[in-house]
Amino acid sequence: MTATRVELSEALDRDALGQVGDMLRRSFDVAAFDQDDGGIRLVVNDVLPSEELKKLLKQVLRARRYATGEQIFSRSVAGRCSEDPQPALEAKRDVARIGPGLFAFRGDFLRVRTALDRLVQEVARQAGAEELAYPALWPVGLLQAINYFHDFPQLALLASGVSAHYEARSTFAQRFRKGSGNGEIACTAENGMAPAANALAPTVCDCCYWLLRGRRDVGDQVLTVHGQVFRNEASVSGRLDRLTAFTMREIVTIGSEDFVLGKREALIDEMTEMMTELDLACTIQAADDPFFSNDALQKNAFQNLAQLKYEVVTPLFGDKNCAVASINLHNDFFSRNYDYKDLEGDDLRSGCVAFGHERLAYAMFCRHGANLADWPSSVRAYLGLD
Amino acid sequence: MTATRVELSEALDRDALGQVGDMLRRSFDVAAFDQDDGGIRLVVNDVLPSEELKKLLKQVLRARRYATGEQIFSRSVAGRCSEDPQPALEAKRDVARIGPGLFAFRGDFLRVRTALDRLVQEVARQAGAEELAYPALWPVGLLQAINYFHDFPQLALLASGVSAHYEARSTFAQRFRKGSGNGEIACTAENGMAPAANALAPTVCDCCYWLLRGRRDVGDQVLTVHGQVFRNEASVSGRLDRLTAFTMREIVTIGSEDFVLGKREALIDEMTEMMTELDLACTIQAADDPFFSNDALQKNAFQNLAQLKYEVVTPLFGDKNCAVASINLHNDFFSRNYDYKDLEGDDLRSGCVAFGHERLAYAMFCRHGANLADWPSSVRAYLGLD
Numbered sequence: 001m002t003a004t005r006v007e008l009s010e011a012l013d014r015d016a017l018g019q020v021g022d023m024l025r026r027s028f029d030v031a032a033f034d035q036d037d038g039g040i041r042l043v044v045n046d047v048l049p050s051e052e053l054k055k056l057l058k059q060v061l062r063a064r065r066y067a068t069g070e071q072i073f074s075r076s077v078a079g080r081c082s083e084d085p086q087p088a089l090e091a092k093r094d095v096a097r098i099g100p101g102l103f104a105f106r107g108d109f110l111r112v113r114t115a116l117d118r119l120v121q122e123v124a125r126q127a128g129a130e131e132l133a134y135p136a137l138w139p140v141g142l143l144q145a146i147n148y149f150h151d152f153p154q155l156a157l158l159a160s161g162v163s164a165h166y167e168a169r170s171t172f173a174q175r176f177r178k179g180s181g182n183g184e185i186a187c188t189a190e191n192g193m194a195p196a197a198n199a200l201a202p203t204v205c206d207c208c209y210w211l212l213r214g215r216r217d218v219g220d221q222v223l224t225v226h227g228q229v230f231r232n233e234a235s236v237s238g239r240l241d242r243l244t245a246f247t248m249r250e251i252v253t254i255g256s257e258d259f260v261l262g263k264r265e266a267l268i269d270e271m272t273e274m275m276t277e278l279d280l281a282c283t284i285q286a287a288d289d290p291f292f293s294n295d296a297l298q299k300n301a302f303q304n305l306a307q308l309k310y311e312v313v314t315p316l317f318g319d320k321n322c323a324v325a326s327i328n329l330h331n332d333f334f335s336r337n338y339d340y341k342d343l344e345g346d347d348l349r350s351g352c353v354a355f356g357h358e359r360l361a362y363a364m365f366c367r368h369g370a371n372l373a374d375w376p377s378s379v380r381a382y383l384g385l386d
Numbered sequence: 387m388t389a390t391r392v393e394l395s396e397a398l399d400r401d402a403l404g405q406v407g408d409m410l411r412r413s414f415d416v417a418a419f420d421q422d423d424g425g426i427r428l429v430v431n432d433v434l435p436s437e438e439l440k441k442l443l444k445q446v447l448r449a450r451r452y453a454t455g456e457q458i459f460s461r462s463v464a465g466r467c468s469e470d471p472q473p474a475l476e477a478k479r480d481v482a483r484i485g486p487g488l489f490a491f492r493g494d495f496l497r498v499r500t501a502l503d504r505l506v507q508e509v510a511r512q513a514g515a516e517e518l519a520y521p522a523l524w525p526v527g528l529l530q531a532i533n534y535f536h537d538f539p540q541l542a543l544l545a546s547g548v549s550a551h552y553e554a555r556s557t558f559a560q561r562f563r564k565g566s567g568n569g570e571i572a573c574t575a576e577n578g579m580a581p582a583a584n585a586l587a588p589t590v591c592d593c594c595y596w597l598l599r600g601r602r603d604v605g606d607q608v609l610t611v612h613g614q615v616f617r618n619e620a621s622v623s624g625r626l627d628r629l630t631a632f633t634m635r636e637i638v639t640i641g642s643e644d645f646v647l648g649k650r651e652a653l654i655d656e657m658t659e660m661m662t663e664l665d666l667a668c669t670i671q672a673a674d675d676p677f678f679s680n681d682a683l684q685k686n687a688f689q690n691l692a693q694l695k696y697e698v699v700t701p702l703f704g705d706k707n708c709a710v711a712s713i714n715l716h717n718d719f720f721s722r723n724y725d726y727k728d729l730e731g732d733d734l735r736s737g738c739v740a741f742g743h744e745r746l747a748y749a750m751f752c753r754h755g756a757n758l759a760d761w762p763s764s765v766r767a768y769l770g771l772d
Contacts, residue, residue, distance in 0.1 A: 098528070105519045110517060133499070140570060144564060144565075149558065150563035151559075160544050161544075164540070176535035180530070181526070196546070198630070228614065232548065244521070244523060
C-alpha cells in the first residue's frame, strides 16, 4: 500500500475529480482517492516509492487540464430516467449474468441489440462500406506491432492452450477434472499449458489495417466489421455499461487525408441523425483512450489537442452517462506500423467509427423503459420492431 | 520419443487406419503411424513407458471396432470436385489467412457463410426455437462442471489477463512492448499475468443448459444460438476445414424424452432437405466425440452403441470429406451435472443439432466452384443470393 498527497491551488469540480479518478484506476488498484481542504489524497494497494506515486498523480492532474471538453454536437430530451431498467430485464431473463462482465441475452434486449446493428450496418452501406468478418483471436504480433500490450496492459487478454504432448495433456486433464480447483486455472507449464500465441481481439478494426501489411497498392476504401471484442475489465456494480465481452460494429476508412476526413464528417452526420431518430439525448465530445501509466499521459494530451477522438455520450439513469460510440482518427499510425502504402509510395490515413451495441441497447431501455411494447411507435418503427 | 508395435490378425482398410490415426492424434504427438506386414507401428514424440503406449494402442484398435458406421441418410451427386477452391478464394482475398487456424472473410465467401446461417436460422424458427446470444468467454466452472477439461484437454483454450496491480501491469507493458518477444507470451505470474477465470467457448450450446442450473420448473423448449467458438487445433495444411476460431449455429432441445426425440427426427428431416436444396452430396452417419486418452475410449464406444452422435459428412475435393454438422443426444447429462429439473422433480433430456458455417461454405465452393456467379441459379436462389 502506498499513499501520497498533492496540493491544489484550486479545488477540482466533480467532473474533473471523476476524470482524474478514472485515469488513476487504469494504472492502479486505488484504495482511496478524495479531495480534502486544499489537496488531493491518493492511496493505492500497490507497492511503489511514494515519490513516484506523487509524480504520477501530478502528471495526471496536468494531463486532465489539456482536455478541451469540446462538444461538436448536443441533443437534449425532456426528462431523465430515474430507475435502472437492468433489474427488470434480468427478472424477465432478457439479460442473464454468466460471470463478472459476462452476460447472456434473449427476448427484447436481444431484438433491440440486433436491430441496432442493422441500423449501423445501413449507415455503413450508405457510406459505401464493404463487409468483412474476422476471428476473435489474433496473433500476438498483430497487437505487438502497434504497441497494444505496452499501452493497454490493463485491458489485454491472451488465449492459452495445453501443450501438444501426452504428458502435458494428462497433467491438465487430471488437475482440472470435475470437482477440482477454485474456478481459476494458472496458465503455467507446470499445469501443462503452452505460452499464448494469440490474443483476444480488443476491437474489430485493427485487423483491417493488418491485412494490408506490406502492400504498395492500397487505395481509398471503406470497410465495416461486426464482432465480439474482449477487455480485461468489468463493471464493479454488475451493470451492462462495462463488459468483459461485448459486440461492436466499426466503420473503417482508409485512404488520403481528404477522403478520411470527408467520410468522418458524413458519418458524424449519420450518427447524429440516428441518435435523433432513436430519441436519445447525447453529446459528441472530445475524449481520450485509456492509455496505461505515465508515458501515456502525454498521448492523452496529444489526442485531445489534435481532436483525434470524440465520444458519443448518452444518459443512462440517475446521473450516470456512458459513451455508446466513438469517432477516431489515426493519422498515418497504422500505415507506418503495418508498413502499407498507396501507389505513390505515401502512407495512408485512417479513421474509424465504433458502436458498442450492448451500451446502445442499454441506453435505449433507460430512455424508453424496460418494456419494448411501451416504447414510442416511431422509435419501434425506426428499429423495424413493430 | 516412444515406439510400439501391435500385431493384427487382419489388416485394417484405409478408412479404419484413418480412424485409428485420428483417435491417436487426439492424445499424442504422433511421429509415425503405419501398417506393415501383419501389424501396426506407432512412434510418438511423447515420453511414456512403451508398455503403456502399447496398451493404449490396443484399446484404440478395440474401440474402433465398436463403431457401427450406421448411415441414416445418404445422397450422392454426379461428379466430384478435383481441385481445392481455397487458393482461388485466397487469390481474390475472399479468404485471408491471419495465422494458423485463423482466417478473415469477405466477398462471396462471407456472403455464402451469412446466407447459410440465415437458412439454418429458418430451420430453427420452423422448429419453434427462441434466439439467444452468449459471450464467447465462459467461467471456468461452467466447463469444469461437465468435465470438459478432463475430456478435451487438447481442445481447451483459457483467457488470461494481467493482474490488477501497478507492478504487474508495468512488468507486462515493458516486457511485451513493440519489437520485443517472439510472437508468444507465457501467461505466468513472472510476466505479470493472473490465473484464468474464463475459458473460450468451445461450442455455443453448453451455456443454454448452464443458465438453467438450480431450477425446478424447466419445461420443454427449443433454443437457437449463433456464435464464434474456439478450439486449440488447426489444419496442418492450412485448409478451412479445421479452424481454431469458427462460427456455428446450434438448435438446442430440452425437455422430455419424447419431446427431444421427436424434435430430433423433425430436424434431421429439415437437414436432409437443406442438403438436397444446396445440392450437396452427404451421408448422415454414426460418429463420436474426440475424447482424450484412455478412459475416453469407453465413452466413444458407448456413444456409438447408444447412437448418441451422428455427423453430416460431405465431400470437399479429391478424396477429402468433412463433417459440416452434427446431431447429438445428451440423455440427462446436462440436467444432472447442472442440477435442473422439471416441475415433477425429474431430470430433463437434451439434444442439439450443430452447423459449422465455414465448413459448410467451404463444401459449397468445392461443390459448385470458386465463383459464386457460376453456381446453379436454383442454388443461388435458395441461398437468397440472386
